[in-house]
Amino acid sequence: MLRREFLRSGTALILAGGLPRGAFADAPFAPQPGAWRKFEITTRVDIVAPSGTAQAWLPLPAVAEPEWTQPLGNEWKTNAKSALLQRDAKYGAQMLHVEWADGEPVPTVELVSRVATRDRTVDLSKRASVRPLSAIERRLYTGATELMPTDGIVKATADRIVGWAFSDLEKARRIYEWIVENTFRDPKTRGCGIGDIASMLKTGDLGGKCADLNALYVGLARAVGLPARDVYGIRIAPSKFGYKSLGANTEVISKAQHCRAEVFLSGFGWVPVDPADVRKVALEEPPGHLALDDPKVTVARKTLFGAWETNWLAYNFAHDLELPGSSGPKLGFLMYPQAEVGGERLDSLEPDKFKYVITAKEILA
Amino acid sequence: MDVAYLPAFSLSAKLRKCLMIVPVLAVAALAAQPACGDSNAAGRTQLVATKDPAHAPITLSSLDGPPQELARLRGRVVLVHFFATWCEPCRAEMASLRDLHAQLAGRPFVIVPISVAEADGAVRRFFADDPLPFAILLDRDRAVTKAWSIHTLPSTVVLDHDLQPRFIAEGDVDWTRPDVRDTLAGLLREVPR
Numbered sequence: 001m002l003r004r005e006f007l008r009s010g011t012a013l014i015l016a017g018g019l020p021r022g023a024f025a026d027a028p029f030a031p032q033p034g035a036w037r038k039f040e041i042t043t044r045v046d047i048v049a050p051s052g053t054a055q056a057w058l059p060l061p062a063v064a065e066p067e068w069t070q071p072l073g074n075e076w077k078t079n080a081k082s083a084l085l086q087r088d089a090k091y092g093a094q095m096l097h098v099e100w101a102d103g104e105p106v107p108t109v110e111l112v113s114r115v116a117t118r119d120r121t122v123d124l125s126k127r128a129s130v131r132p133l134s135a136i137e138r139r140l141y142t143g144a145t146e147l148m149p150t151d152g153i154v155k156a157t158a159d160r161i162v163g164w165a166f167s168d169l170e171k172a173r174r175i176y177e178w179i180v181e182n183t184f185r186d187p188k189t190r191g192c193g194i195g196d197i198a199s200m201l202k203t204g205d206l207g208g209k210c211a212d213l214n215a216l217y218v219g220l221a222r223a224v225g226l227p228a229r230d231v232y233g234i235r236i237a238p239s240k241f242g243y244k245s246l247g248a249n250t251e252v253i254s255k256a257q258h259c260r261a262e263v264f265l266s267g268f269g270w271v272p273v274d275p276a277d278v279r280k281v282a283l284e285e286p287p288g289h290l291a292l293d294d295p296k297v298t299v300a301r302k303t304l305f306g307a308w309e310t311n312w313l314a315y316n317f318a319h320d321l322e323l324p325g326s327s328g329p330k331l332g333f334l335m336y337p338q339a340e341v342g343g344e345r346l347d348s349l350e351p352d353k354f355k356y357v358i359t360a361k362e363i364l365a
Numbered sequence: 366m367d368v369a370y371l372p373a374f375s376l377s378a379k380l381r382k383c384l385m386i387v388p389v390l391a392v393a394a395l396a397a398q399p400a401c402g403d404s405n406a407a408g409r410t411q412l413v414a415t416k417d418p419a420h421a422p423i424t425l426s427s428l429d430g431p432p433q434e435l436a437r438l439r440g441r442v443v444l445v446h447f448f449a450t451w452c453e454p455c456r457a458e459m460a461s462l463r464d465l466h467a468q469l470a471g472r473p474f475v476i477v478p479i480s481v482a483e484a485d486g487a488v489r490r491f492f493a494d495d496p497l498p499f500a501i502l503l504d505r506d507r508a509v510t511k512a513w514s515i516h517t518l519p520s521t522v523v524l525d526h527d528l529q530p531r532f533i534a535e536g537d538v539d540w541t542r543p544d545v546r547d548t549l550a551g552l553l554r555e556v557p558r
Contacts, residue, residue: 190507191536192452193516194507195482199516329482329506347487349451 008024029241030283031309032117033067038116038363039236041229041253041313045337045356047100047107052342054107055099057323059334061115062094063231063314065270072114079108086324090140093316093334097324113313114363117161117236120272121307124169133227141227141264145319147196147332148219157201158223168226172263172271175220176305179275182206183213185284195332213276214261227264229317232335234258236360237311243300243359245284246277247311253352254358257311257335274304373391405458408539412523412532412548415557419529420522425479425502428488433477433502435528441473442552443524447504449481450491454537455519459497465540465549466498473526473556474549477502481510481518523549526556 041061047054061071074096076083081101087094100107135140144150161178162171183206183332193199193208197219200206206216215232221228235256247254260277262270281300282290290297321331323338328345331338336348337356346354368519423435423445433444446462448455466476479502480488488501504510507538513522521531531552 191519192449194447194449194510194516194518196507202516205517282381344485344489347484347490349487350490353486355491 001066004272009044013057014322015206027241029243029303029309031121031303031307033118033120035163036116036118037237037310038059038072038114039313039360040363041113041234041236041358042116043111043113043337043358045098045107045109045111045339047339047341047346048353050100050104050266050341052192053100053102053188054104054339054341055325056096056107056337056339057086057108057326057334058096058098058109058111058337059315060094060096061113061233061313062087062092062316063233063265065314067312068118068120068308069232069314070116072116072212074113078107078110079104079212084111087276088316088318088321091316091318093321095323095334098323100318106152115313117237117310117313119308120277120312122268122271124268124271132266133264138227141229142222143221143223146330146333147319148222149196149224150219152364153198153201155223155285158220161220162224168265169268169287171224172221172265172273173230174306175217175224176273176275178220179213179217180278183208183216183275183279208302210274210276211278211335213279214259214274217261217263217275218272221263229262229335230258230307230319231260231262231314232257232316232318232333233260233312233314234335234358234360235312237362238307241294241309243281245280246300248307248360251359251361252357253360254356256358259333259335260308260312260314269296271306272304272308273306273333274308278304394516407454408461408537408542410534410536410538412534412538412545413520417530417531417533420468421509423430423477423479423502423509425504427543428480428485428492428501428503430500433500435477438475438477439528440526440556441472441475442526442556443528444476444551445513445524446476446478447481447521448478448519449483449512450488451483452518453514458519458537458540459541461538463498469545469549469553472553474553475499479504479509481515482507523552525552 017223035225043058045056060074060128062073063069076096078098078099082096082099084096085211086097096111098109158175162174165171165174191203193203193205197216200208200212218228218230232255235248235258236253237247238249260272260274262272264270278297278301280290282297285296315332319332321334323331326340327343328340338348339354351357424432427433461477476499478497481504485503519537521534521538522530525531532548
């Protein structure tokens with residue numbers, strides 16, 4: 001039997017349409033907080049050939065920042081025996097936890113989330129009066145996690161990078177530039193890290209994806225005392241600035257997950273950065289394998305320290321997350337749908353086998 | 366904003382390789398060439414002798430079957446092999462591990478592959494069409510990987526019949542190489558009859 005649940009948010013928004021998909025903009029890559037855009041993201045999960053009791057956990061947009069993102073509510077329909085919104089106390093991450101009855105032959109759930117976003121930029125040329133972090137926040141965002149140790153080689157590397165830099169802004173920038181300059185796949189490096197940033201540094205396997213590179217940024221920043229955090233999310237629209245590699249260019253976004261980073265600087269607040277996307281432009285922006293001094297890369301490099309185009313929604317900042325009802329290991333991060341059948345965790349990186357489909361569309365007035 | 370400085374720190378590929386090997390080196394490598402500075406093309410990782418003390422005991426879930434305890438393998442030469450199905454050199458090495466298993470069938474020798482921090486479903490699907498002829502263990506939370514100070518995938522720790530670490534390889538090994546087979550043959554000769 002299908003059940004429908006709905007939660008509403010009361011935030012009022014100004015709606016505006018974006019550029020049509022495929023349009024190439026002539027605008028310089030300089031995101032500014034203009035009109036709000038509203039999006040609807042649908043996640044459809046169909047557990048394939050369940051051979052035991054099935055349950056799933058779907059990330060929900062849980063980042064609410066008045067300047068650039070507001071969750072607008074979720075609704076879902078499912079043939080599960082239970083579907084509950086769960087909230088992680090430490091980071092405020094939210095997920096829909098779905099549990100099916102034993103023997104359910106076709107476990108399904110369809111989740112619709114709505115979110116409003118607008119571009120953000122921080123003027124790094126002038127300091128402003130910003131609320132300082134609380135002691136709890138500072139401890140949270142300077143602490144180590146399972147995949148982000150802040151001692152040993154991470155601390156040593158961070159200290160070398162920042163050198164004698166005096167201001168926190170300069171330290172944050174030096175770490176950003178180091179990531180951009182050094183995180184590429186060296187073909188002579190055989191072997192892979194084990195998934196944490198220390199092994200990335202130890203092995204020299206620095207050619208990872210956003211969750212690796214931006215985690216490296218966050219870990220190095222925390223190692224020198226700068227509060228920093230990963231922001232896990234998913235791309236939901238093409239780039240208005242014409243970057244094919246920095247947008248979701250189809251309605252299906254099942255593999256468009258993207259993690260970004262922020263660093264907290266007194267006088268500026270949370271500053272958006274994304275060195276992983278600079279590397280992505282270098283690697284994937286047509287015609288591909290661009291040099292760091294290619295204009296497309298140099299522009300992205302300048303912009304992505306201090307600004308984000310928010311054709312992207314933010315799920316959460318969480319690390320080391322336990323999935324309620326699971327006996328499996330904690331998640332390093334929650335950015336993909338998760339599921340288990342008979343206690344065995346499915347592969348979130350293979351949506352076709354899992355299976356799940358995520359789509360996004362802009363809600364126009 | 367202008368970028369007015371260069372990064373203050375970078376490692377040459379050669380120095381990175383040295384950082385991988387130095388923490389476990391206690392005696393000279395068996396191979397004629399030093400571990401640092403090797404080109405490390407496919408399968409050319411050397412087995413480096415070690416006198417590390419015995420590592421933490423392992424009891425891990427297996428992909429198909431009951432949990433496995435390393436301690437029950439005393440009396441045999443053991444290859445503890447850390448890998449992940451998404452890691453290309455790990456995938457490349459599987460063929461030579463299968464070959465090694467076949468060549469040493471009937472000898473007091475066992476390969477213990479440990480999948481590091483993967484979803485069970487990913488491992489199961491990877492081996493679905495071509496299962497390994499030995500149990501695959503699952504270090505889902507990296508606890509064993511970290512306790513054994515493993516930073517690189519693939520890595521292999523070779524234990525003698527007393528489960529003492531004798532050699533370590535950080536990278537993929539061609540297990541059909543004569544020097545590698547000689548090393549294993551030496552350990553097998555030590556096993557009491």
